[in-house]
Amino acid sequence: MIPALALALGVALGLVLHPTVPDALQPYLPIAVVAALDAVFGAVRAQLDGIFDDRVFVVSFVSNVLVAGLVVFLGDQLGVGGQLSTGVVVVLGIRIFTNAAAIRRHVFRA
Amino acid sequence: MASWRTLLRPRARRVDVLVALLLAVLGFAVVVQVRSTQSTGVLANARQGDLVQILDELSNRSDRLRQESESLTATQQRLSTGTGASQAALAEARKRTQQLGILAGTVAATGTGVQVRITDPKNQVSASVLLDVLEELRNAGAEAVMLEGTADSGQITAVRVVAQTALEDRDTGIAADGTHLVAPFRFTAIGDPSTLAGAMAIPGGVEDAVRQQGGTTVVTRSNRLRVGALHALSAPRYARPD
Structure with missing residues (x-):
């Protein structure tokens, strides 16, 4: 319940504050968001499987975001930033779909 | 379902606060990112490589357009300054229009020529004589011909004689292109006066033929005649330029 409320609070803050993304963060924010979403879906799935661990979630969330950002940063330095971010998004997207399928099986039993 | 309930159950350990914080940050970031994508448009979020590519395309396109503009400007200058060739072509075309107009009978013509006056006191001069x-x-080289006679209204009326002109017999006089004319007739022909006059005077020719019908022929040479009657041109219904 608290995590859901916190998520809603974050959304509300974003809506109210109208922040602009710093230029330096602009390439990384979308990737970071997708990576975090992957961690969240993984956490929900683990919770439904009964193996959820807060520490694992925190670590996976932070490391996901950092690794995704690092990969994109490396890609930018190597001149293949666009392609690498596409790759990261594809991989994370596949994981999100896999986790979403597991969650669906738990919730709907189908 | 038990695990579903535990997911929603309130807890308050330290690590839970961290989880909540992370999720709040996630929600915040999602909104921020969505907003920046919506508000700043495509270019602001494009990466450097994409921007360079877009810039390349734009400059290529602008190069192409500039070249096209230059070639069009050159064409415009060529056309508007009117080099000797195009003006000569225009003059030639105008001259040709005039020539064709004289042939078709759509423009008046002046020049040397003869007038042939034919009287017909016995009403015997037929269309075939004319x-x-x-x-x-x-045959003698008349370039523009006009036939005058007295019309039904009593006035002297002129008919331009062109290739399509038809001469028909009437009870009195003739009809030229549907216009009823009675004697005296007068041909006005533009050409070489002496050749035309000579053609009229050939023994056994037109003068003799008119005389046999009881009429007279008077040929007058002139240095300046005017063929003012015009032939009304109708657009061809079937024939098209090839």
Whole structure:
């Protein structure tokens, strides 16, 4: 319940504050968001499987975001930033779909 | 379902606060990212490589457009300054229009020529006699011909004689292109006066033919005649330029 409320609070803050993304963060924010979403879906799935661990979630969330950002940063330095971010998004997207399928099986039993 | 309930159950350990914080940050970031994507448009979020590519495309396109503009400007200058060739072509085309107009009977013509006056006191001069006169004039090189006679209204009326002109017999006089004319007739033909006059005077020719019908022929040479009657041109219904 608290995590859901916190998520809603974050959304509300974003809506109210109208922040602009710093230029330096602009390439990384979308990737970071997708990576975090992957961690969240993984956490929900683990919770439904009964193996959820807060520490694992925190670590996976932070490391996901950092690794995704690092990969994109490396890609930018190597001149293949666009392609690498596409790759990261594809991989994370596949994981999100896999986790979403597991969650669906738990919730709907189908 | 038990695990579903535990997911929603309130807890308050330290690590839970961290989880909540992370999720709040996630929600915040999602909104921020969505907003920046919506508000700043495509270019602001494009990466450097994409921007360079877009810039390349734009400059290529602008190069192409500039080249096209230059070539069009050159064409415009060529056309508007009117080099000698195009002006000569225009003058030639105008001259040709005039020439064709004289042939088709759509413009008036002046020049040297003869007038052939034919009287017909016995009403015996038929269309075929006048046609003979016309053919002789044409053979002698008449370039523009007009036939005058007295119309039904009593006025002297002129008909431009062109290739399509038809001469028909009527009870009195003739009809030229549907216009009823009675004697005296007068042909005005533009061409070489002496050739035309000579053609009229050929023994056994038109003068003799008119005389046999009881009429007289008077040929007058002139240095300046005007063929003012015009032939009304109708657009061809079937024939098209090839």
